[in-house]
Amino acid sequence: MKFPQNSAPLIHLYSRNGVQVHMKREDLVHPEISGNKFWKLFYTIQNYQNEKKEKPLIITFGGAFSNHIAAVAKVGQLENIPTLGIIRGDELEKNWQKNPTLKLAHENGMNFRFVNRETYRNKESLSEKLLAEFPQSCIIPEGGTNDFAVKGIQHMLNFETEQFDYLCSAVGTGGTLAGISKFCKENQQVLGFSVVKDLEQKKLISQLSGKRNFELVDATFGGYGKINEDLIYFINSFKKEFKIQLDAIYTGKMMQKLQMMIDENYFPQNTKIVAFHTGGLQGNFGVNLQLTKKKKVLLNLEH
Numbered sequence: 001m002k003f004p005q006n007s008a009p010l011i012h013l014y015s016r017n018g019v020q021v022h023m024k025r026e027d028l029v030h031p032e033i034s035g036n037k038f039w040k041l042f043y044t045i046q047n048y049q050n051e052k053k054e055k056p057l058i059i060t061f062g063g064a065f066s067n068h069i070a071a072v073a074k075v076g077q078l079e080n081i082p083t084l085g086i087i088r089g090d091e092l093e094k095n096w097q098k099n100p101t102l103k104l105a106h107e108n109g110m111n112f113r114f115v116n117r118e119t120y121r122n123k124e125s126l127s128e129k130l131l132a133e134f135p136q137s138c139i140i141p142e143g144g145t146n147d148f149a150v151k152g153i154q155h156m157l158n159f160e161t162e163q164f165d166y167l168c169s170a171v172g173t174g175g176t177l178a179g180i181s182k183f184c185k186e187n188q189q190v191l192g193f194s195v196v197k198d199l200e201q202k203k204l205i206s207q208l209s210g211k212r213n214f215e216l217v218d219a220t221f222g223g224y225g226k227i228n229e230d231l232i233y234f235i236n237s238f239k240k241e242f243k244i245q246l247d248a249i250y251t252g253k254m255m256q257k258l259q260m261m262i263d264e265n266y267f268p269q270n271t272k273i274v275a276f277h278t279g280g281l282q283g284n285f286g287v288n289l290q291l292t293k294k295k296k297v298l299l300n301l302e303h
C-alpha cells in the first residue's frame with residue numbers, strides 16, 4: 001500500500017463564543033478508502049504484503065453499513081488481494097444486494113459470510129476457526145483497530161495541527177483517538193466524541209496510546225446509529241453553510257456535540273480547536289435508505 005496522492009487540507013470553519021474551530025479533511029485523502037480507515041489499514045496491509053504469502057487473503061468483520069468493510073474491499077481491489085467480509089446478521093444473506101455498502105464492497109471484489117449475532121459476538125473463536133481454514137490469511141479486527149492502526153494515525157498529524165489546543169475526533173473502537181493521543185504534542189488536549197456506548201473504550205484507548213492526555217464525551221445521541229431529526233437538520237445546514245458533507249454516524253454527531261459544548265462554555269476563551277473529518281460518507285446512502293422507509297426527512301446528498 002502506498003501513501004495517498006491527496007493531502008488533507010486544514011480549513012477554518014467558524015469562530016463562536018470566543019473559540020476557533022478548524023477542520024482537517026481526512027475525508028479527501030482517498031475517494032473510497034475513507035479518512036481514518038485509510039490510515040488505520042496502511043501499516044497492517046503493508047506488513048502483510050511484505051510477508052509475500054502465496055495465497056493471500058484479507059479477512060475482516062463488520063456490520064451491514066460498515067465504513068471499515070467498504071474500505072477493506074477497496075484496498076483489496078487496489079492491492080490485488082482477495083477479501084472476505086464476515087458480516088453481522090444472517091438475515092442479510094438473502095437481500096444483501098439491496099444494501100449499498102455491501103453491494104459496492106462486492107463489486108470491489110469482496111466475498112461475504114453472514115453470521116448470526118451470537119456467533120459474531122464471539123469473534124475470537126470465530127477468528128481461530130477462520131485462521132485454521134485460511135492459514136495464510138490476514139485477519140483484521142472489527143474497525144481495523146490494532147497497533148498498526150494506531151501507528152498509521154500519526155499521518156493525520158503534522159506541523160499544521162500542532163498549533164491547536166484541542167484535537168477532536170469521533171470514537172468508535174477508539175483506534176483513531178489512541179493514535180491522535182499517542183502522536184500529538186505534549187501541550188495538546190485530545191477530545192474523543194463517543195458514538196458508541198462502551199464502558200471499555202477508555203481503558204482500551206489508554207492501553208493503545210500509553211497516554212492519559214485524552215477525554216471522552218458522550219456523543220451517542222440515543223445510541224450507535226440512532227439518527228434523530230435534529231441531527232439531519234444539523235448536517236444539512238452544515239453542508240449549506242460550509243459546503244462540507246458530514247456523515248450521520250460519526251462526524252455529524254461530533255460536530256453537533258462540539259457546537260453544544262462551545263455554547264455551554266466548556267472551552268476557555270481563545271481556545272483553538274481542530275476536528276478531524278474522518279470520512280464515512282459511503283454510510284450516508286444506507287442512512288437515507290432507512291430514513292426513506294420511516295418516511296423521515298433525508299440527508300441532502302446532492303453535490
Ligand SMILES: *Cc1c(COP(=O)(O)O)cnc(C)c1O
Nearest residue numbers: 172173174175176250278279280
Ligand atoms: C470508523 C470511523 C470512526 C471511528 O474510528 P475508531 O478508530 O474505530 O474509533 C470515526 N469516523 C468515521 C467516519 C469512521 O468511519
